[in-house]
Amino acid sequence: xxxxxxxxxxxxxxxxxxxxxxxxxxxxxxxxxxxxxxxxxxxxxxxxxxxxxxxxxxxxxxxxxxxxxxxxxxxxxxxxxxxxxxxxxxxxxxxxxxxxxxxxxxxxxxxxxxxxxxxxxxxxxxxxxxxxxxxxxxxxxxxxxxxxxxxxxxxxxxxxxxxxxxxxxxxxxxxxxxxxxxxxxxxxxxxxxxxxxxxxxxxxxxxxxxxxxxxxxxxxxxxxxxxxxxxxxxxxxxxxxxxxxxxxxxxxxxxxxxxxxxxxxxxxxxxxxxxxxxxxxxxxxxxxxxxxxxxxxxxxxxxxxxxxxxxxxxxxxxxxxxxxxxxxxxxxxxxxxxxxxxxxxxxxxxxxxxxxxxxxxxxxxxxxxxxxxxxx
Amino acid sequence: xxxxxxxxxxxxxxxxxxxxxxxxxxxxxxxxxxxxxxxxxxxxxxxxxxxxxxxxxxxxxxxxxxxxxxxxxxxxxxxxxxxxxxxxxxxxxxxxxxxxxxxxxxxxxxxxxxxxxxxxxxxxxxxxxxxxxxxxxxxxxxxxxxxxxxxxxxxxxxxxxxxxxxxxxxxxxxxxxxxxxxxxxxxxxxxxxxxxxxxxxxxxxxxxxxxxxxxxxxxxxxxxxxxxxxxxxxxxxxxxxxxxxxxxxxxxxxxxxxxxxxxxxxxxxxxxx
Ligand code: SF4
Ligand code: SF4
Ligand code: FES
Numbered sequence: 001x002x003x004x005x006x007x008x009x010x011x012x013x014x015x016x017x018x019x020x021x022x023x024x025x026x027x028x029x030x031x032x033x034x035x036x037x038x039x040x041x042x043x044x045x046x047x048x049x050x051x052x053x054x055x056x057x058x059x060x061x062x063x064x065x066x067x068x069x070x071x072x073x074x075x076x077x078x079x080x081x082x083x084x085x086x087x088x089x090x091x092x093x094x095x096x097x098x099x100x101x102x103x104x105x106x107x108x109x110x111x112x113x114x115x116x117x118x119x120x121x122x123x124x125x126x127x128x129x130x131x132x133x134x135x136x137x138x139x140x141x142x143x144x145x146x147x148x149x150x151x152x153x154x155x156x157x158x159x160x161x162x163x164x165x166x167x168x169x170x171x172x173x174x175x176x177x178x179x180x181x182x183x184x185x186x187x188x189x190x191x192x193x194x195x196x197x198x199x200x201x202x203x204x205x206x207x208x209x210x211x212x213x214x215x216x217x218x219x220x221x222x223x224x225x226x227x228x229x230x231x232x233x234x235x236x237x238x239x240x241x242x243x244x245x246x247x248x249x250x251x252x253x254x255x256x257x258x259x260x261x262x263x264x265x266x267x268x269x270x271x272x273x274x275x276x277x278x279x280x281x282x283x284x285x286x287x288x289x290x291x292x293x294x295x296x297x298x299x300x301x302x303x304x305x306x307x308x309x310x311x312x313x314x315x316x317x318x319x320x321x322x323x324x325x326x327x328x329x330x331x332x333x334x335x336x337x338x339x340x341x342x343x344x345x346x347x348x349x350x351x352x353x354x355x356x357x358x359x360x361x362x363x364x365x366x367x368x369x370x371x372x373x374x375x376x
Numbered sequence: 377x378x379x380x381x382x383x384x385x386x387x388x389x390x391x392x393x394x395x396x397x398x399x400x401x402x403x404x405x406x407x408x409x410x411x412x413x414x415x416x417x418x419x420x421x422x423x424x425x426x427x428x429x430x431x432x433x434x435x436x437x438x439x440x441x442x443x444x445x446x447x448x449x450x451x452x453x454x455x456x457x458x459x460x461x462x463x464x465x466x467x468x469x470x471x472x473x474x475x476x477x478x479x480x481x482x483x484x485x486x487x488x489x490x491x492x493x494x495x496x497x498x499x500x501x502x503x504x505x506x507x508x509x510x511x512x513x514x515x516x517x518x519x520x521x522x523x524x525x526x527x528x529x530x531x532x533x534x535x536x537x538x539x540x541x542x543x544x545x546x547x548x549x550x551x552x553x554x555x556x557x558x559x560x561x562x563x564x565x566x567x568x569x570x571x572x573x574x575x576x577x578x579x580x581x582x583x584x585x586x587x588x589x590x591x592x593x594x595x596x597x598x599x600x601x602x603x604x605x606x607x608x609x610x611x612x613x614x615x616x617x618x619x620x621x622x623x624x625x626x627x628x629x630x631x632x633x634x635x636x637x638x639x640x641x642x643x644x645x646x647x648x649x
Contacts, residue, residue, distance in 0.1 A: 096381050098423050098466060106423055106464045108382045141630065142379055142615035248624070251646060278619035281612045285424040292424040299618070306620055308610050310449040320648030328622065335625030 009212035012193040017048040032121035040080030059165035062355030078165035083127040117153030125176035126345040130274030158183035162226040167346030172237030175343040177230035188223035239366040243330045255364040260319035267300030269348035382466030393527040414499035415474030421466030429611035431495040471614040480576040484512040490519040490581030496606040519546040519561025572597025580606035603637040
């Protein structure tokens with residue numbers, strides 16, 4: 001890894017604010033991590049002092065706690081419940097508006113994008129991998145105009161991950177801890193500052209406006225070692241990054257019943273997952289009835305309405321829903337988008353109220369199918 | 377035309393098919409061309425209420441009129457039922473993969489429909505009658521729960537009179553005077569004049585019926601890849617975005633609604649997909 005590392009420069013910690021200032025000067029609305037409601041969340045911010053300096057996290061299945069430690073670092077934590085997905089794939093969005101005149105004629109209008117270009121500071125490798133998947137979903141075959149507009153203007157500042165949670169398994173999915181694509185600038189955080197690398201023209205132009213210094217060998221070595229150490233610390237993994245056929249050939253495995261008995265069908269896992277794309281559509285009429293907005297809102301394959309047809313419910317029971325979630329995420333995504341739908345962020349494990357761990361479920365269902373000689 | 381935005385359509389005519397079923401004849405008011413394949417569907421939008429996916433029964437390119445037969449079941453369809461001639465709705469489409477009419481040219485067609493899911497099947501009949509010489513024998517097998525559910529009786533009777541056309545009807549429960557079969561539609565296969573190697577089958581209706589029909593036709597000599605099914609799922613976006621219509625790896629709105637049977641066979645009848 002170290003050998004192919006791109007050329008890096010050094011941004012002293014006290015100059016981090018310049019990054020915010022330069023983004024603001026260029027017209028970006030910047031979002032980044034802060035501590036909000038006892039969790040790391042991404043909100044609009046203009047000041048480096050709002051970053052979660054000295055905060056770190058403890059995550060376990062069904063467990064998330066932040067604690068403060070004596071550290072100058074701002075990115076010494078693993079992801080909270082959401083990163084920047086809601087800023088691109090909004091939890092609620094107007095798709096179009098229907099306007100009816102006094103004669104009963106209808107006119108259909110797409111909303112005009114009015115957003116400022118968006119910059120995200122602190123994007124993690126897992127979330128950038130998820131972004132690439134959301135891009136394929138919302139841009140490739142049918143183009144979603146709202147998503148496309150926001151996506152085109154996105155400037156991303158990645159921060160390589162050095163503090164995985166116990167729930168993380170991005171090494172196993174091949175998506176982290178180092179961000180390798182999808183960013184304009186990437187930072188490696190050290191105690192005294194940041195190593196800065198760029199991977200796009202916009203990124204290089206912006207970096208040119210930062211007070212960067214040459215990076216010394218000690219910085220390079222320390223940063224690489226911290227990222228490499230993450231691999232040693234992650235204990236979870238999926239049975240394989242390609243479970244195609246394996247899950248679908250085991251639809252009768254007793255473990256589906258077992259997990260269904262624990263799962264509450266609450267949909268938390270789907271609402272924190274950075275790759276989930278399901279949404280429902282509905283109309284919201286203005287008072288008077290002349291205008292009606294056609295809305296999109298996040299939905300979940302665990303919801304009652306997801307599989308609803310008149311006179312028929314495709315997924316009446318929790319076991320059907322959990323099986324849909326897991327087979328889609330780890331299997332059908334390969335056919336749909338050429339890879340698994342899981343980037344190993346571990347959120348669904350942390351935020352599941354009963355601590356269901358999809359890696360454990362996948363192992364229970366798949367292991368004896370993949371390695372018959374290893375099965376107990 | 378953006379698949380994301382409805383166009384305005386005017387109700388130019390409406391037909392009451394049964395107390396709960398009606399047909400809307402729609403004309404797009406923008407005058408722009410509209411082409412569809414039999415088996416494709418549109419999203420019809422009722423102002424203030426929402427959209428529903430409705431199969432296109434027929435289209436008259438010259439008059440620019442599109443026909444949709446709808447069952448009043450939910451809020452939107454019940455609202456559509458109230459519409460009168462001259463009123464306006466929104467229309468997005470056409471969407472999805474229709475029946476393989478090109479591939480079926482020169483072959484005999486066996487159409488099997490059950491319940492009230494007959495609109496996609498009727499679109500095939502219209503297409504075949506339009507281009508009659510391109511297709512071989514046409515067999516239409518329609519099953520319903522109760523004879524009262526059978527709409528388009530006169531149309532079936534008229535089709536039965538056409539040369540090289542066989543119409544077979546079945547009802548689980550028959551009213552007095554019913555001349556068709558009493559029982560399931562698949563029981564009609566015994567009466568079917570079938571030249572299996574040169575036949576393609578197109579099925580629509582309840583999944584257990586389609587599954588049984590596909591298996592039986594296959595057992596009677598049709599190759600698996602000559603059997604096609606039109607699927608129904610919760611559809612909200614019609615463009616492969618909302619995720620509701622998925623069956624395994626397929627988005628029914630985009631990869632279907634018509635699928636070759638082998639594509640669906642592994643998951644057909646598996647609860648939850
Ligand atoms: S399935 Fe779970 S671990 Fe995988 S990307 Fe989604 S939330 Fe993260
Ligand atoms: S797996 Fe956990 S988070 Fe997901 S629906 Fe079930 S209980 Fe909720
Ligand atoms: S109807 Fe939305 S994905 Fe198919």
